[in-house]
Amino acid sequence: MIEEQVRQVFAGVGAEGWLHVLPLGPGPGATRTFGAFDVPDGAVADVPEVALGADEPVVIASIFKVLLVLEFARQAVAGQLDPRERVRVGAADRLGGWGTAGCLDDVELSLRDLAHFALSVSDNTAADLLLAHVGLDTVRLLAKELGLERTRIAGGPRALLESMLAEVGARDEREFAARYPALPDARKRGLAVLDPRRTTASTPREITRLLRLVWSDAAGPPDACALVRELMGRQVFRHRLASGFPDGVTVAAKTGTLPGLHMEAGVVRYPDGAHYAVAAFARTRDLAPASAAVDAALGRAARLAVDFLRSRRDTSVGR
Numbered sequence: 001m002i003e004e005q006v007r008q009v010f011a012g013v014g015a016e017g018w019l020h021v022l023p024l025g026p027g028p029g030a031t032r033t034f035g036a037f038d039v040p041d042g043a044v045a046d047v048p049e050v051a052l053g054a055d056e057p058v059v060i061a062s063i064f065k066v067l068l069v070l071e072f073a074r075q076a077v078a079g080q081l082d083p084r085e086r087v088r089v090g091a092a093d094r095l096g097g098w099g100t101a102g103c104l105d106d107v108e109l110s111l112r113d114l115a116h117f118a119l120s121v122s123d124n125t126a127a128d129l130l131l132a133h134v135g136l137d138t139v140r141l142l143a144k145e146l147g148l149e150r151t152r153i154a155g156g157p158r159a160l161l162e163s164m165l166a167e168v169g170a171r172d173e174r175e176f177a178a179r180y181p182a183l184p185d186a187r188k189r190g191l192a193v194l195d196p197r198r199t200t201a202s203t204p205r206e207i208t209r210l211l212r213l214v215w216s217d218a219a220g221p222p223d224a225c226a227l228v229r230e231l232m233g234r235q236v237f238r239h240r241l242a243s244g245f246p247d248g249v250t251v252a253a254k255t256g257t258l259p260g261l262h263m264e265a266g267v268v269r270y271p272d273g274a275h276y277a278v279a280a281f282a283r284t285r286d287l288a289p290a291s292a293a294v295d296a297a298l299g300r301a302a303r304l305a306v307d308f309l310r311s312r313r314d315t316s317v318g319r
Helices: 002-011 061-077 111-120 124-134 136-145 157-168 173-182 185-189 204-215 222-233 292-318
Strands: 015-023 050-052 086-089 107-110 250-258 261-269 275-284
Touching: 002 015, 002 050, 002 292, 015 204, 015 292, 050 292, 061 111, 061 124, 061 136, 061 204, 061 222, 061 250, 061 261, 086 124, 107 111, 111 124, 111 222, 124 136, 124 157, 157 173, 204 222, 204 261, 204 275, 222 250, 222 261, 261 292, 275 292
Parallel strands: none
Antiparallel strands: 015 050, 015 275, 086 107, 250 261, 261 275
């Protein structure tokens, strides 16, 4: 059974995994670039899928930025904000990490460049400033509008960081970095940001639903959906989903990372035009923020699932 094979991939690297993969697009010879199965809400459709814990709640961390940038793009297309508006990023805004989040000096850039950095390098500062412009409540409303009923958005990157500092009793990131390693593992695992009941969370199935809607221009105006697809295609990290697929297969995706949590969601496109939405999550007992073995397992699990779906499609076509 394919789900058991996927489970064993995760178990082989000491992780528990969750996965949902389904085909989005046309088969061989189709002329459309993007597509999706049109399945009414609540309907039971004969759409193949690979599902391992697909309806269980999972922490989504930075995968939340897909929804954030989608809301920004929708507002920009509607004329509710100017994507060229300039934003200054100062020392007080920096959260640490990639992009402007790690700059040593003040920088200035546009809202649309904040969106670019939020998705391409998972810039937490850029995401937080963008969220201040589009509004947390509007992002939450967008999730409801798209039928993501089990998706919960606790706040932006700064809110989540502040919750971690408060739980550890640290005044700033430097003090957190000094105190966190000395905490007992049970205390570390008890942090709210690692608990899908208390932080930004969803299910693998709802995340692939979001991808399906974006890739079929059903998540908003076509220009807004196109921008999200383009920016996800610019993501620089290739060590998770993309690592499982050969050259010629493109992956537009967004990663998410927290201690002991490794995840990525995206769309895999084959040269024959077929697309597959993938949401893959792994949790380890080891709370290290990085693990090459677990990252590679996400790619292997996704590849197993996609290969299975492609074999079913080819068998069906041959009948």
